[in-house]
Amino acid sequence: MSSTLVAQPETRTERKRRKTRDRLVSAAEKLMTSRPIDDVQIKHITETADIGHGTFYLHFKSKYDILVPIVRSRAVTWDHAIQQRVADMEDPAELMVFSGRHMSRLIQRDPIWRWFLKHAGVPVDEMRAAIGPFTARDFAQAVRAGRFNIPDAQFTSRFLFGAYVSSLLESFEASDPERVIDLMMELVLRVLGLDDHEAAEMAHCPLKPL
């Protein structure tokens, strides 16, 4: 077996580096859940983590950058809860809709996610890295099952990513954010080739709680 294919044990330097990074992320998350995110400065994060100010920039480019692992880890937790409720769903489209409606509601209610998405100057690539994996997995599953009818899976996913972020931002300002999320899901299903009637029915049916 080629040694390049075997996971190398972490060196002492790598372990130290990872621990420093983890402490910065924990400190940032702690601060951001206890005060307005706009008020959290990088110096507060390094002080709370008890790490030198300059060290922050060895790990992250900006305050925005350190939000990426935080929002991802929250989404991983939510996704885990969602996955436990979909085991008995046979239709991959139904699974995607259930997952999308719940995940969007959780994002819409989370102050850190809201700040992350609303923050002017969002680097699109980092936003895709944070959101992409969850939508992509269920999407790919339904495409493989032939449940959707789309002309180009890669492009369709890029099209929907932009629509999704724009819709979430709209939901943040809406008097009825859940209605906006379900409308979004209805239009997503149209894009995926479901007819108008089925799209509306699936997106607006009563949503089983998590």
Place this chain on the structure above:
Amino acid sequence: MSSTLVAQPETRTERKRRKTRDRLVSAAEKLMTSRPIDDVQIKHITETADIGHGTFYLHFKSKYDILVPIVRSRAVTWDHAIQQRVADMEDPAELMVFSGRHMSRLIQRDPIWRWFLKHAGVPVDEMRAAIGPFTARDFAQAVRAGRFNIPDAQFTSRFLFGAYVSSLLESFEASDPERVIDLMMELVLRVLGLDDHEAAEMAHCPLKPL
């Protein structure tokens, strides 16, 4: 007639202010079409316009901000050319597709528009101000004509805005950008309630030149 309803003549101060702003915009456009946009600095713009450096910030917040009137004025010119070709189109959906396919091709080929859209840290509101009016007019016309079947016009337009920007960014990286633009239009038509077959046909039919 109430005086508040009558356009007030421009005062001397206002005229002077507008002329300064116009000179800054012209200088920026001239520089940005003659060298890489990344290399154009605000001091180059004020030097070319022969205006004090600080004056720039009385009119614009940033180099990005001064791009908004430039990309808008280019889009106005293109839109004018497109409108001259659609006078005989009876179907508002056909008009929207023709306009969207051409406008997107022109944006995709324009270095200033590309920079504007690709620039990390795009303030979404300003981008909507630049793109919105053109898409909104044709869209509203087709909605009024009952050509589309959508659950909520305002939300649908916000959903499509995100999808549109994301798709244009994808076209910038594509080996065949026109194919990506037409795929985008196909998915837009699905969102608007056309069936898959009609959407594909309208989005990929041979495009009459401008």
